[in-house]
Amino acid sequence: MALTRPLSLGRLRAMRHVLSRESRRVLRRARGVAVRGAVAGLGVQLTVAAGVVAADLLRKRRSVPGAAPEDPPLSSQVGEDTVTTYTYGQDLYDDMLAAVDGARDYVYLASYIWKGDEVGQAFKDAVVRAADRGVLVCLVFDGFANLVVPRSFKDFPDTVHVMHFPVVRSGLPIVDLRRSGRDHRKILVVDGRVGFVGGYNIGSLYATTWRDTHVRLEGPGVWELQNAFVDFWNRHRRAGKPELPDSGSRRWDSPVRAARNEPSRLIYPVRALYLEALDRATERVWITQGYFIPDREILEALLKASARGVDVRVLMPEHSNHILADVVARYYWSELLRGGVRIFLYQDVMVHAKTATVDGRWTTVGTANIDRLSLRGNYEINLEVLDADLAGDLEEIFQRDLERCRELTSEEWEERPWYYGVIERVLQPLHWML
Incomplete structure (x- = not known):
C-alpha cells in the first residue's frame, strides 16, 4: 500500500495562492453581476418613474384646480x-x-x-x-x-x-x-x-x-x-x-407639548409620539396626511388597532402634488384595507395637513408627514395636545372633510388594472427618499 507523501510548505503556499486567486475571480464576477443587476433595476425604476410623472403632468394640464373650502377657524x-x-x-x-x-x-x-x-x-x-x-x-x-x-x-x-x-x-x-x-x-x-x-x-x-x-x-x-x-x-x-x-x-x-425632530442631535420623537398614541387607542384613530407612507412599525400599529376594534381612518388627497409619493403610498393600501383600515380620498383639492386625533382626547398638529423624510430625516415640529375640546374641533374638521372625499373599498382596489400593482412594486423601494 503506497503511502501519501505529505505536502511541502511550498506546495501548500502555491495551492493557497491559486485558491485565493480563484476566490477573488469569483468575487469579482459576483460583484459585477450585482452591479449590473442594480444598474438595470435602477434603470427600470427611473424609466417607470419618468412615465408616471409624464402621465401626471398630462392629467394636471387637463384638470381644473379646485378651491379650498372657506371654513372659519x-x-x-x-x-x-x-x-x-x-x-x-x-x-x-x-x-x-x-x-x-x-x-x-x-x-x-x-x-x-x-x-x-x-x-x-x-x-x-x-x-x-x-x-x-x-x-x-x-x-x-x-x-x-x-x-x-x-x-x-x-x-x-x-x-x-x-x-x-x-x-x-x-x-x-x-x-x-x-x-x-x-x-x-x-x-x-x-x-x-x-x-x-x-x-x-x-x-x-x-x-x-x-x-x-x-x-x-x-x-x-x-x-x-x-x-x-x-x-x-x-x-x-x-x-x-x-x-x-x-x-x-x-x-x-x-x-x-412640542415634539421636535432634530437630525443634528439624532432625535426623532414625532414617530414615537404616533406609535405611543396608536398603541393606546381603544375607540377611534382619525388621521389626515398629505403624504402617507408608513414604515413597518406604524403600519403594524394601525393594523393592530383596527384588529382590536378601533375605528381607524386615513384621509389623504386622491392626487397630491407629488405623484411618486402617491404611487409609493398605494403600495400599502391593499394591506391596510384587508386589515380594516378605512381610506378616504379627498377630491379636487390638495390636502397638505398633518393631523391626527385618537379617542377624542389626543391630538397632534404640526409639520411632519407620516413618511420616512419627516419621521426619520427632516427638522420637524408637531404639537401634542391632550384635550377633549381641541380633539373635538379636529374631529369636526375631519367629518367636514369626509364630505369632500370618496371612500376607497377593498373590492375597488383589488380590481384595479394589473399594471398598477407592477408600478407600485417597482417604485416602492423609493420610500426611503420620500
Missing part, C-alpha cells in the same frame, strides 16, 4: 392656552400678518417654502416694517426648498436677520446623519405671546387652493414654539447673527 381653551385651528390659508395669513404688525419686541419666523409672490411679498414687507420700528426679526427658510425663488426676493435689509438653511452642508450626510435633513418647519412666534405652527408654507397657491391645517397658540404654551425656534437658531447660526435668549419653562404638566 375654530377656537378652544386648552388649560391656560387658547388654541385656534385654521383650515383656510387666507384666514391664517391675515392673522399671522396682523401678529407681525403688532410686534413690539421680536418676531421669529421659519418657513420651509417662502414663495416670491403676492403673499410672500406681503410677509416680507411686514417683517421689514417690524425691523424698521426696532423689533428684533429673525427668519429661517430652507435653501433647497426655495431654489426656484428669485435670489432678489431672498435679499433682506441688514436690519432683518436671515438664516438660509444651506442646500449643502459640510460633511457627508450618509456617513454623519447629523448633517442630514431639510428644515421642514413652519413656525411664527411674536413677542412670546402668540405662536403659529402647522402645515402651511407661505405663498399664494396655499392661500385659497390647498386644504391644510395650522394652529395659533396664545398663552404659556407659546414657549413650546419659541423654544424650538431659539434652539435651532442658536445651534445653526453663523458669525454675525445674534444669539437668542434661552429660557426654561416652569410648566411640567402642560396639556400642550
